[in-house]
Amino acid sequence: MSEKRVYTFGNGKAEGRADMRNLLGGKGANLAEMNLIGVPVPPGFTITTDVCTEYFEKGHDAVVALLKDDVEKAVAHIESLMNSKFGDAENPLLVSVRSGARASMPGMMDTILNLGLNDEVAAGMVEKTGNAHFVYDSYRRFVQMYGDVVLEMKPENKEDIDPFEEIIEKVKAERGVKLDKDLNVEELKKLVTLFKEAIKTRTGKAFPDDPIEQLWGAICAVFRSWMNERAILYRKMEGIPDEWGTAVSVMAMVFGNMGDTSATGVCFSRDAATGENLFNGEYLVNAQGEDVVAGIRTPQQITKIGSQRWAERAGISEEDRVANYPSMEEAMPEIYKQLNEIQDKLEHHYHDMQDMEFTVQEGKLWFLQTRNGKRTGTAMVKIAMDLLHEGMIDEKTAIMRCEPQKLDELLxxxxxxxxxxxxxxxxxxxxxxxxxxxxxxxxxxxxxxxxxxxxxxxxxxxxxxxxxxxxxxxxxxxxxxxxxxxxxxxxxxxxxxxxxxxxxxxxxxxxxxxxxxxxxxxxxxxxxxxxxxxxxxxxxxxxxxxxAAELSGDFKELMDLCDKYTKLQVRTNADTPHDAQVARAFGAKGIGLTRTEHMFFDDKKIVAMREMILATNAEGREKALAKLLPYQKADFKGILEAMDGLSVNIRLLDPPLHEFVPHDLAGQETMAKEMGVDLKTIQQRVASLAENNPMLGHRGCRLGITFPEITAMQTRAILSAACELKKEGKDPKPEIMVPLIGTVAEFKQQKEIIEATAKEVFAEYGVELEFEIGTMIEIPRAALTADTIASEAQYFSFGTNDLTQMTFGYSRDDIASFLPVYLDKKILKVDPFQVLDQEGVGQLVKMAVEKGHKVRPNLRTGICGEHGGEPSSVKFCAKIGMDYASCSPFRVPIARLAAAQGALEE
Missing domain, CATH: 3.50.30.10 (Phosphohistidine domain)
Structure with missing residues (x-):
C-alpha cells in the first residue's frame, strides 16, 4: 500500500503519470498525464485507490482523519492555481468530485459537480460574474446531485420519477417551458429551496451549508459508490476484482453553463460503434457534462459530417440543420480546431482510440477526462487492424488489444x-x-x-x-x-x-x-x-x-495474425456435419470432441437404442446394435468428411442408459407400443436402470466393459466410415476416445476390443488406415496415475466438466441451490464450471500432462470441456504445454485469440 495518499496535478505539472492507473485509477492517472503533455486540464488532486480499501476497512471518520492534512494542502494547491478560495463568498472556488477505477466503469459510480456552493457563496458568485442565471443553475444542480449521491435520495418505487425531477417538471409546467435551461433566475432559486425542503422531508437531514462538510461527504460517497449494486454487477460482468477500489479525483470546476460561449461535450477519436477513423462526438451549448450523458437534452454533433449524417437519419433538411442544429465545427470553429488537434494528439500519445470529456468556459477549452474508449466487437477488431496499418502499434499489440469475449459480438x-x-x-x-x-x-x-x-x-x-x-x-x-x-x-x-x-x-x-x-x-x-x-x-x-453475420476482412486478418503467434491449436466440439463445417469456417483445426450419445435421439435411432437397452442378453443387444450400426456409420462419415484431412476425436458412449428411456407414463406407453411389449415390462426395465447417483454410476467405459458389444459396434461404425472415405480418395483422421477411466486396466480392456474390431474392419474393406486410441481424463485418479495410463493411451483429452465436478465434489446439476451464495460471500470468485479452477483442477491437469509426457514424450493433450472456449482457461492450457483446446463452433475465434494471447504473454 502506498504511503502517499493524495497526488496533485495542474498548470502542466503532476505528481502522477499514466502508468500509475492501479494507484490513481484510470481517470486520475490520465489527468496527470494530460498535464504532463500540455493538454489544458483544470487543477486538482487524486486520492488513491488504496484509500478506498481503507475506507471499507476503517470507516468514514478514520479515513477523514487520515486524509485531513493532505486534502487541506491539496485544496490550497488548487486555490493558488485558480486564484480563488474554497468556501469564500467574495472569490469562491467550486470543485467537482469524481470516481475513477483502474478499469473503465462508465456511469457505474458517482460524480458531484459544483461543490462548495451555499447561499452566501452563490450571492458572491453573482456579484463576481454578473450572471445570476448561471450561478443558480449551478446551485440547483449541486443540491440535486448531492441529494442523490451523498444523501441517497432515490425514488421509492420503480414507477416513481426522481423526486427532484418531479419538482423540476412542476416548476416548468407552471411557466409552460419545456427545457431546464429556459427557467428564469427566480425559478432556479425556487428549485434550490424546494430541493432542500425535499431533502429534509425525505432524509430527516438538513442540506449541509459548510463547503468542507460537503467535500468530505462527497469524497466518502464516491468511495461508497464502489460497492453500490450497479458497480458490483458491472464488475461481475466485466471480471473486475472487488479489491481494486476506486480513486477519487477532486478538480476545480469549469463551467459549460455560463451562456452561449460555453459548452460541454463528449467525443471519440474514432467511431466506437463501427471503428471508422472518424472523429465524432456530441456537445451542448450552455450546459454541464451530466446533461450530455444523461440524455435529458438531445445534444448536437461535434463534426459537420456527423451533423449531416444525424440530420439525414432524422429527416431534417440541410437548411433546417444549419439554422437549428449546427455542428461545433460550424458554430464554434476556433474551439473545434483546438479540440480536433488535442484529440489527435491524445490518440497518438496513447496509441488507442480515446473517449474524452471536455468543457468550454466562455471560449476557453478544458479537458476533464480521457480514457481508452469502450467499443463494440466490430470496432475493436477494425481499430486494432487500422492502428497496425497506420504504424501506431505492432502485430503483437494488435492481438493483445482485442478482448477474446468481444469477438462473440461479431458472430x-x-x-x-x-x-x-x-x-x-x-x-x-x-x-x-x-x-x-x-x-x-x-x-x-x-x-x-x-x-x-x-x-x-x-x-x-x-x-x-x-x-x-x-x-x-x-x-x-x-x-x-x-x-x-x-x-x-x-x-x-x-x-x-x-x-x-x-x-x-x-x-x-x-x-x-x-x-x-x-x-x-x-x-x-x-x-x-x-x-x-x-x-x-x-x-x-x-x-x-x-x-448469420458476415465477417469482415479485418476479422480474417486478426485470425491470421493469431495463427502466426499461437502454439496451441483450436479444435471444436461438434456432433453434426453442419457444426463441423461452421467450426472449420471459423478456423478450427479438427474436432476435439464428438459426443456419440447425441446421435441416438431421432425417432428411428432411439427405437433401436431402446431395443438394445431392453435386451436381456448379449445376443439381443447385438441384434439391436446391428440396426444402429448403419445410422452411426452415416453420422460418422458425414463428420469425418466435413473435417477431411483434420483429426476427429470421437468419444464412445458415455451417459447412463436411463437417459435413453422415458420416465413419464405417456412416453412409457409409446415405448411399449413401439417395442411390442407390455407396459409393465417397460416400467420394470426403467426402474432397474435407476441409480442413486447416475453421474458416478453405470456410465462411460463401464458401459463398454459390461456390454463390450457397444464398444465393438461403435468402433466398427467409426472405422467403416473412415475406410469408405479413404476408398473415395478422402483423408479421414479418426481418433477413438474411451471415456471416464480411473484405472489403466479399464483402458486396456476397451483398447483390446477396439483393436480387435479394427482388424476385422480393415480386412473387410481391404484398407488400412491410421487411427489413434486415447482416453478422456475426467476422474482425479486418472490424473494422479497419468503416467501408467500414458503407457497405453496415445493421447489425453481432459474432460474438465466432470473433472471439476469430482474434484470439488459439486454436482453440476445441483449447484444452483448454493453457488450464488458462494459467489456472493466470496467463497468462490467465479463459477468453476465456467472458468477453470487453476489452483485445484488445473494442478491435476498440469500434473497429468507432465506425467504423461515423461512416459510418452509425443503424447498429445487437449481440453474439451466447457472451459475450452473460456479465455483464461485457454491461456492456462497454452501455458502448461497442451496441444489443443476444443470448444463449441461459435467460440472457436474466441479460443484462437486467447491462445495467441497466451503464447504472447509467455
Missing amino acids: HPVFDKVALAQAKVLTQGLPASPGAACGQIVFHADDAESWHDDGHQVVMVRIETSPEDLAGMSAAEGILTARGGMTSHAAVVARGMGKCCVSGAGGINVDYKSKTVEIDGKVFHEGDYISLNGSTGQVYEGKIQTK
Whole structure:
C-alpha cells in the first residue's frame, strides 16, 4: 500500500503519470498525464485507490482523519492555481468530485459537480460574474446531485420519477417551458429551496451549508459508490476484482453553463460503434457534462459530417440543420480546431482510440477526462487492424488489444435483408450500438431480468437508461430509449456489453405506469414484439427473421495474425456435419470432441437404442446394435468428411442408459407400443436402470466393459466410415476416445476390443488406415496415475466438466441451490464450471500432462470441456504445454485469440 495518499496535478505539472492507473485509477492517472503533455486540464488532486480499501476497512471518520492534512494542502494547491478560495463568498472556488477505477466503469459510480456552493457563496458568485442565471443553475444542480449521491435520495418505487425531477417538471409546467435551461433566475432559486425542503422531508437531514462538510461527504460517497449494486454487477460482468477500489479525483470546476460561449461535450477519436477513423462526438451549448450523458437534452454533433449524417437519419433538411442544429465545427470553429488537434494528439500519445470529456468556459477549452474508449466487437477488431496499418502499434499489440469475449459480438445474427425490406419501420433513432435485436417489450430492469429468466427474449424500452438499469440491459436483447445521444449512458454501456441499442428515438412516448409506449400514433403494450436495428437506428414492428453475420476482412486478418503467434491449436466440439463445417469456417483445426450419445435421439435411432437397452442378453443387444450400426456409420462419415484431412476425436458412449428411456407414463406407453411389449415390462426395465447417483454410476467405459458389444459396434461404425472415405480418395483422421477411466486396466480392456474390431474392419474393406486410441481424463485418479495410463493411451483429452465436478465434489446439476451464495460471500470468485479452477483442477491437469509426457514424450493433450472456449482457461492450457483446446463452433475465434494471447504473454 502506498504511503502517499493524495497526488496533485495542474498548470502542466503532476505528481502522477499514466502508468500509475492501479494507484490513481484510470481517470486520475490520465489527468496527470494530460498535464504532463500540455493538454489544458483544470487543477486538482487524486486520492488513491488504496484509500478506498481503507475506507471499507476503517470507516468514514478514520479515513477523514487520515486524509485531513493532505486534502487541506491539496485544496490550497488548487486555490493558488485558480486564484480563488474554497468556501469564500467574495472569490469562491467550486470543485467537482469524481470516481475513477483502474478499469473503465462508465456511469457505474458517482460524480458531484459544483461543490462548495451555499447561499452566501452563490450571492458572491453573482456579484463576481454578473450572471445570476448561471450561478443558480449551478446551485440547483449541486443540491440535486448531492441529494442523490451523498444523501441517497432515490425514488421509492420503480414507477416513481426522481423526486427532484418531479419538482423540476412542476416548476416548468407552471411557466409552460419545456427545457431546464429556459427557467428564469427566480425559478432556479425556487428549485434550490424546494430541493432542500425535499431533502429534509425525505432524509430527516438538513442540506449541509459548510463547503468542507460537503467535500468530505462527497469524497466518502464516491468511495461508497464502489460497492453500490450497479458497480458490483458491472464488475461481475466485466471480471473486475472487488479489491481494486476506486480513486477519487477532486478538480476545480469549469463551467459549460455560463451562456452561449460555453459548452460541454463528449467525443471519440474514432467511431466506437463501427471503428471508422472518424472523429465524432456530441456537445451542448450552455450546459454541464451530466446533461450530455444523461440524455435529458438531445445534444448536437461535434463534426459537420456527423451533423449531416444525424440530420439525414432524422429527416431534417440541410437548411433546417444549419439554422437549428449546427455542428461545433460550424458554430464554434476556433474551439473545434483546438479540440480536433488535442484529440489527435491524445490518440497518438496513447496509441488507442480515446473517449474524452471536455468543457468550454466562455471560449476557453478544458479537458476533464480521457480514457481508452469502450467499443463494440466490430470496432475493436477494425481499430486494432487500422492502428497496425497506420504504424501506431505492432502485430503483437494488435492481438493483445482485442478482448477474446468481444469477438462473440461479431458472430451475432443480423436481420435478413429480404425480411427487413418487408418490415414496417415505426420510428428512427440513433444507431447507438450495432446488431439486430428482436423481443417483447418490457419497461423496467427487474422485469427484463425475470422475463429473460423465464425464457423470453426482451427489448427494454426506457425514456432514458440510468446505471441502475444495468442488470436489465444485460438480460435484454436490445435497448430502445426516447432520449439521449450517441454518448448517453445507454449508448456507452450497450456498446461495452455488445448489446444492440437505439437511443434518442424522439418519436416514442413511454408511460411507465400503464406499461405502454406510443410509437407513431400506435400504442404498444408490455409483451408486444418490436425489432431494433442498432446499425441504422430504425425500429420495426413485430418480429424480423435474422441470419448469420458476415465477417469482415479485418476479422480474417486478426485470425491470421493469431495463427502466426499461437502454439496451441483450436479444435471444436461438434456432433453434426453442419457444426463441423461452421467450426472449420471459423478456423478450427479438427474436432476435439464428438459426443456419440447425441446421435441416438431421432425417432428411428432411439427405437433401436431402446431395443438394445431392453435386451436381456448379449445376443439381443447385438441384434439391436446391428440396426444402429448403419445410422452411426452415416453420422460418422458425414463428420469425418466435413473435417477431411483434420483429426476427429470421437468419444464412445458415455451417459447412463436411463437417459435413453422415458420416465413419464405417456412416453412409457409409446415405448411399449413401439417395442411390442407390455407396459409393465417397460416400467420394470426403467426402474432397474435407476441409480442413486447416475453421474458416478453405470456410465462411460463401464458401459463398454459390461456390454463390450457397444464398444465393438461403435468402433466398427467409426472405422467403416473412415475406410469408405479413404476408398473415395478422402483423408479421414479418426481418433477413438474411451471415456471416464480411473484405472489403466479399464483402458486396456476397451483398447483390446477396439483393436480387435479394427482388424476385422480393415480386412473387410481391404484398407488400412491410421487411427489413434486415447482416453478422456475426467476422474482425479486418472490424473494422479497419468503416467501408467500414458503407457497405453496415445493421447489425453481432459474432460474438465466432470473433472471439476469430482474434484470439488459439486454436482453440476445441483449447484444452483448454493453457488450464488458462494459467489456472493466470496467463497468462490467465479463459477468453476465456467472458468477453470487453476489452483485445484488445473494442478491435476498440469500434473497429468507432465506425467504423461515423461512416459510418452509425443503424447498429445487437449481440453474439451466447457472451459475450452473460456479465455483464461485457454491461456492456462497454452501455458502448461497442451496441444489443443476444443470448444463449441461459435467460440472457436474466441479460443484462437486467447491462445495467441497466451503464447504472447509467455
